[in-house]
Amino acid sequence: MEEGTSNFSSLVKKRIVVREFRQPRTGKFDLDIKEIASNGVRIPTAGFSRGIEILTILNPDNINKIAAIANEEKYRAKGLDPWVSWAEGIIIILVNKGAYEERYGMEDKESSLNIDNWHMPYWYIDAGAALMNILLGAEDKGLGSGFLGGHNIDLVNLRSEFKIPREIEVLGLVPIGVRKDTNKKKTSEKKKLIYAEIYGK
Ligand SMILES: Cc1cc2nc3c(=O)[nH]c(=O)nc-3n(C[C@H](O)[C@H](O)[C@H](O)COP(=O)(O)O)c2cc1C
Numbered sequence: 001m002e003e004g005t006s007n008f009s010s011l012v013k014k015r016i017v018v019r020e021f022r023q024p025r026t027g028k029f030d031l032d033i034k035e036i037a038s039n040g041v042r043i044p045t046a047g048f049s050r051g052i053e054i055l056t057i058l059n060p061d062n063i064n065k066i067a068a069i070a071n072e073e074k075y076r077a078k079g080l081d082p083w084v085s086w087a088e089g090i091i092i093i094l095v096n097k098g099a100y101e102e103r104y105g106m107e108d109k110e111s112s113l114n115i116d117n118w119h120m121p122y123w124y125i126d127a128g129a130a131l132m133n134i135l136l137g138a139e140d141k142g143l144g145s146g147f148l149g150g151h152n153i154d155l156v157n158l159r160s161e162f163k164i165p166r167e168i169e170v171l172g173l174v175p176i177g178v179r180k181d182t183n184k185k186k187t188s189e190k191k192k193l194i195y196a197e198i199y200g201k
Pocket of ligand 1: 017147
């Protein structure tokens with residue numbers, strides 16, 4: 001831990017999206033990945049709907065299936081090293097909108113009925129919270145992680161291979177593994193994103 005920095009701050013600063021792993025799966029990190037997954041759903045959810053679900057993949061054959069579904073061959077054809085296929089494990093983040101519909105259909109939530117009119121779909125907000133818990137959880141275990149959005153995956157194949165029901169949306173995949181390049185640092189922030197007191201200032 002950096003001196004004078006909390007563990008949380010140090011994790012946040014160190015974490016980076018990783019797209020290369022050092023070695024093929026060793027199987028040594030299964031318990032870590034299971035813990036990362038269980039912390040992934042330890043998040044606040046709108047109305048305590050608990051509609052964010054996780055599918056954990058540790059079986060090497062299934063990891064290879066996902067690498068194919070994520071078009072790793074194309075990625076490797078560009079001269080890049082294996083990424084998804086060398087993951088120690090993959091966490092798939094799933095969004096169950098039905099859980100929000102059910103929860104907000106309950107008596108105590110009558111005032112907020114019709115969740116489709118919400119100013120923001122909270123199920124995606126909650127999915128982002130799960131993603132962040134997972135990425136930081138991997139960093140906390142000394143592992144590297146990345147994110148492959150659903151837009152980059154053959155979702156039809158993924159659904160049929162892993163029996164993901166139609167009504168459950170796939171946010172994307174988090175491959176977790178041993179980082180190849182441990183020196184790579186985050187791009188330093190140049191864009192102004194934080195304002196004080198007045199927007200833009
Ligand atoms: C919602 C979302 C979708 C992303 N989709 C992909 C993706 O499909 N493939 C990919 O290689 N990186 C993806 N990324 C990673 C970003 O392209 C980028 O690497 C990341 O913002 C850099 O973060 P870092 O500064 O923490 O390393 C995604 C990130 C987010 C948050």
